[in-house]
Amino acid sequence: MLYEIVLIYxxxxxxAGFVSGLFGVGGAFTMAPALIIGLPMQGVPDExxxxxxxxxxxxxxxxxxxxxxxxxxxxxxxxxxLTWRFVPYIIIGAVGGSLFGDFLPGDVLKAxxxxxxxxxIARGIFYKGHxxxxxxxxxxxxxxxGLWFHGVLTGITGSLLGPGPAIVIGPYLRKRRYSMPMxxxxxxxxxxxxxxxxxxxxxxxxxxxxxxxxxxxxYLYWPAFAGLAIGALAGSPGGVKVSHHIPDVLLHRMFIGYxxxxxxxxxxxxR
Numbered sequence: 001m002l003y004e005i006v007l008i009y010x011x012x013x014x015x016a017g018f019v020s021g022l023f024g025v026g027g028a029f030t031m032a033p034a035l036i037i038g039l040p041m042q043g044v045p046d047e048x049x050x051x052x053x054x055x056x057x058x059x060x061x062x063x064x065x066x067x068x069x070x071x072x073x074x075x076x077x078x079x080x081x082l083t084w085r086f087v088p089y090i091i092i093g094a095v096g097g098s099l100f101g102d103f104l105p106g107d108v109l110k111a112x113x114x115x116x117x118x119x120x121i122a123r124g125i126f127y128k129g130h131x132x133x134x135x136x137x138x139x140x141x142x143x144x145x146g147l148w149f150h151g152v153l154t155g156i157t158g159s160l161l162g163p164g165p166a167i168v169i170g171p172y173l174r175k176r177r178y179s180m181p182m183x184x185x186x187x188x189x190x191x192x193x194x195x196x197x198x199x200x201x202x203x204x205x206x207x208x209x210x211x212x213x214x215x216x217x218x219y220l221y222w223p224a225f226a227g228l229a230i231g232a233l234a235g236s237p238g239g240v241k242v243s244h245h246i247p248d249v250l251l252h253r254m255f256i257g258y259x260x261x262x263x264x265x266x267x268x269x270x271r
Contacts, residue, residue, distance in 0.1 A: 002214055005038050008154055013060070013231020020232065021068050023255045024166045024184030026061040026191035028054075029117070033265040038224065044213055047105075052212070055202030055219030055227070062195030064232040065188045071240045072185035079182065085142055086151045086169065090190055092101045093155020094197040099205060110184025116157060117263045120167050124256035137178030146172060155194060165190040166255075180251040181243050 011035035016027030035053035046051060072078045154168040166187035173183045199220060206218030217221045243251060 005041055008034055008038050009224055009227030010231040013228035013233075014235035015231075016060070016228065017232035017235030018239040018242075019069075020061075020064050020188065020191075021071065021236040021241075022243050023180075023183070023239075024065075024068070024072075024170075024187030024191065024253075025255075025257065025258075026065045026166070026188070026195060027232055028057040028061045028195070029167075029259070029262045031057040031060055031232075032102050033262065034228075035224060039221070040215065044221075045211060048212060050107075051202065051206065051209075051219045052216070052221050055199060056204065056221045057069075058195045058202060058222050059199040059220050059225055060195075060228045060232055062192050062199055063229050064236060065191035065195060067233055068236050068240060069185065069189040069192055071237060072181070072188055075181075075185075075240060075244070077181045077185035078189060079136060079139075079186065081184050082136075082139060082142060082173075082178075082182075083198055085147055086154070086165070086186075086190055087193065089148045089151025090155045090165070090194055091197055093152040093156075093157075095201055097156035097198065097201075109125070111113075114263065114267070116167075117259055121256055121259050121263065123171055124252070124259070136182065137173060138176040141176050142173070154190070155197070165194060171254075174252070177224050180248050180255075184243060184251055 012031055013027075016030040019025055019030055020027040032053045035056055036049055039049045039052055040046065069078060148167050150172045154165045157168060166183065169187060169190065170183050173186065176182075178186075203218035203220050206212060206216070206220075209219070212219075213221060246254070
């Protein structure tokens, strides 16, 4: 049983790292289903599974996304001027959302998690492509209501559900004619910050929780974190490399397909 759980975490981490490098999603969508499956196998009570899953996935997301952001910067995909515009709004949403999430029942959190994936897939199916600007997108239009709304919403949903900024900010930047590699770069940098801020909230929120498994720090479960993080750091460089060899429109469609796969796993095995 122990070997099966370790294998689940390592392989899932490698896949999460690959898709994080490929799409900039942070990998939490990939890791959460594995945790939902693996934690009950380790005897974790059902009412604590979802909170431990999200808290642990967010901590791994912070580590992986920071690494992917460095790789993207070296590849010339990361625009720091664009990234910094979202930072204060992400922090506000992440801290508030993670503290609020401790008061939500696990079943409610799981239902919101799955519903948000459905909404994101629907938006992607009806997405109409925009001409991509060489060397970057339309930075002048990344401001005002759209900037703070998408930033705060990303922080809230990311801390409650685990998705990286690519889920919310991605469509916003695509309309401003940024390429998928540049969207992934921005999302990865912000996901590192989001994961760190939100995971801290889950650690704090779980301090007084009774019955958490050994080797837990609040809602952060260290054994699962270690296995997932090792796999994710190994898989990330491959995703970054592959993303530069796939046409932009095809990469966007692959992203929607990835979300569909995660939804399927959640429906079938996350009951």
